Amino acid sequence: MNKMDNASEVAVSVIIPVCNVEKFLPECMDSLLSQTINSIEFICIDDGSSDDSLSILNDYQKRDKRVKVISKPNSGYGHTMNVGLDIARGEYIGIVESDDKALPEMFERLYSLAKSNDCDIVKSNFNYYTNGELRFYENHIDIPYDTVFVPRELPAIFETSMSIWSAIYRRSFLVSNNIRFHESPGASYQDVSFNLRALLASDSMLCIKDAFLCYRFDNSASSVYSRKKVFCIIDEFDIVDDFIRTRGYDQVFPYMMAVKYRHFLEHYDRVHLIYKYAFLDRMKTELVSDNKAGLIIKDRFRDYVWTRIEKILSDPEAFFQDENREYIDLVDYAPYCMNASLSKEGWKRILETSESIVIYGAGVYGKKFVSEYHNETKNKITGFAVTKISESEPTNIEGIPVRGIDDYLDEKGQLLIVVAIKKANQMPVLKNLHSLGYKRVLSYPCYMFQ
């Protein structure tokens, strides 16, 4: 099917990807049906919703002929958007997320500016929409308004938020440049390669200060658990890098690299701890390669980003260890103590049910432990242990004997040992206890259960 055969009888096609948004969908659809422009169609694609989203869409379709509804099995945002792009026949394409809403004059304003200025892209600012209130966000604060420009010649445009739902795109422009969405199911960040390729390929863009789209910001800045989402951001930028090379836009690399690695590091900070090392590994490989190609230029990076980039290039292992002590500890220590089995509150319970506690370490940390768990350890501490008794050590602390660890071997089945010494010295002690057959060991204060 030649996509250009769809005659442009319609000014704007709005693509609305839908997946399990029954709660917010009516508000979104109402705002779309209230658009002041008449020549508009709404392409709603249900990506295999399991809630009532599809039936809500079908109701809207009955009410208004401009609403087209397509339903398909769940295959992800990228594929859903591409289905919409293929069906759309408007002169311009808009995108609205199904949990957001659009102010009534949005598409009329954007379309009229696009037509009168003959632009590929017209983009506006947007509002954050939380608890029924709108908060204006000036996404294009460093961009000249109301004037047509070539985006790839303006580095600042690449620093703005992707927000592909605050713009309209000339459909012939997207088609002739083959700008579509990357289709990995379960992936995220699929707006990145779409947005950046559009900005790179366009010769005519216009920004306005007004905001029409109300973006319902959900606090899903939570950790990324899903394996499929771990490397997506890298895949998206690979697509962008290839595009730059194929089109010969290499002059943009210096500032595009800054954008890329800023995004990578943001993702690195968000990704689940257990994937961080893997992500860092990929990021480092890419960084080394880009650096070798001479594309990493310090001046283009924000300071706080550059410090981290430098560290990754010079000493990636240290970079990981400095920032992820907890993960390394977890993996290193976990086989030798009970810590990874106990929540913080579980410590109290295990101390309560222990009859006989020996504290390994007769110093500051031991005292700290006793005072922190004073109630749970009352009258149960039967001894202190040190690796080897020396003449300078006291033989008892407040009446409780101090002995070499070997002296406790006979009772090892009954004792709970709390290793309360400096972190740096813990590992050899834990390993030794493990090899001697002590199984009830806690490393203080190491709360590994997260």
Added chain:
Amino acid sequence: MNNPTVSVIIPVYNSGKYLERCLNSIINQSWKELDVILVDDGSEDNSGEICDIFSERDRRIKVIHKNNEGVASARNRGIEAAIGEYITFVDSDDWIDVSFIEAAVSILQQNPDAGIFVGGMEWNYIEGGSRLIGIIGLDYTFNREEAINELFRHTFFRWELCGKVYLKELFDHFKCPENISMAEDLYCNWFIFNRVKQVCYSAKNRYHYFINEDSATHKFTVFSETTLDVYDSIFDSEYKLPYYARIMLMRNSIKFYAYRIRELYFEDSVLYADSIKKDSDRLKELVGLFPDVPEVNTGVIKALIMDDIDQREVFVEQFKAIKSAALDASVFVHIYIYGIGLAAEYIYRSLSEDNKIKVSFVVSDSMYSADKYCGKDVYRLSEIKPDNKNCVFVMSLRNEIRTDIVNNMRMLGYNNIIEIDLRNIYARIR
């Protein structure tokens, strides 16, 4: 409710000689209020009869005979038929300490918020010897999060259904999935544990898990895809599984995939080519996510995920060589397999089951080893006096150490030695 009944569900399938030991340990329990359900899953030996005999002798025992549909279906039938307030599962070749159930009931009654009791676990090997699992002497009450974590962490207990006593109501509207062949215990416990507030642990009384000859020849091709799907779905679930549990889960996944792929190569690399490719891709994805995990950097795993066709051909060639050697050896009456590693196991499994052929294992005099491997006797080289007409040695040693030993054997006068070019792909993936 002072004397609650405990339903003991025992799936039975060709349990033969171990079944009586199991049943005796149940009927001799100090806790008398039992509802024992023996589910005979279409046994072909005399297990069914043994069940009936026990049932006649003891009113607490009932027997269900059914067609063979697998252990999960047997458990489900048992659950349906159970009338106790509590439920526990015992495998028919295992047994439990005499006070196991009494301790469970007592602890569960003292802890009304606890829905599950977990006892101690001891692995008993057929060749003798045992290993204690968990932390003896420690009684601890886990909250739900900690308990689920422990299913993967394996410090106190593991994910088996056996050795745990559950409130029967936890199994309401739940059936063990009957279409997955391994890790269905994990799946069930993952579900059931999510329904409780607390889990009580006490290792004083033990469940004895019997490891018989089949453990060494356990066929990993039965790791169906659905098994690994269970891992995947748990791993990707939004449930806030603690870090270490996720790590352990993934490490297990990596191990199982690697084992499965290697087994598929052993069985038939042509027939299973599609499965091999699919699993290798999944393994590669996992390895990409955990580049810092020690298991991942073993030669075996690296070889399995290599894109280089030549590397993968190593597996095909190696197993071909093993099967060919086994065939050559089969003209002899007594086959000695030299070595007791994983390669030796593959050689053993490649031999056809012919009652006229005797198979034994041999180790160097300086090697420490158990008396049995794969259920067969293990000898020291100096202990045997093979006669050159009827005996053959099949060397299951790596190339590096094989030559010296073979030279030594030739000097001692042994003639029939089959050597195999064995590469470093036979590591057990821990």
